[in-house]
Amino acid sequence: MEASNGNGHGDKQLSTQQGSCHCGAVRFEVELALGDGGSQCNCSVCTKVGSVGVIVKPAAFKLLSGEGTLTSYEWGPKISKRYFCKTCGVHCFGRGHFAELGGDFVSVNLNCLDDVELAGLKVTYWDGRHNNWDVGPRDKPWPILSA
């Protein structure tokens, strides 16, 4: 099946994408607007994991397989639980609750999508390391070592 988006037209065009961890035990499906791109955060855990996140509503995300292979990690303020595969270690998604994001959310790692050209996607950057959430995302990475 051809990806129905990723051509840069129609920012809000939704498409359904398949994703998986590296070993293939964890598989999921997500409906999202690829034209919106994804975001990276410079907080201590996001930097090490290196995921490119997209926030969707829980209803837009469906875990297809691998429930028993997933384990999770929570850190700091515990806004979200990060789920990763016990076998291959790939962080596929997180689940959490944040009023500013409209309540319950799922954060999907775009790097885990199977048929998407990541080079064509816009990436924005959050300064999570300094709790600089009010400033919002910007086009270039924030520093890690200084405020």
Ligand SMILES: [Zn+2]
């Ligand atoms: Zn795996």
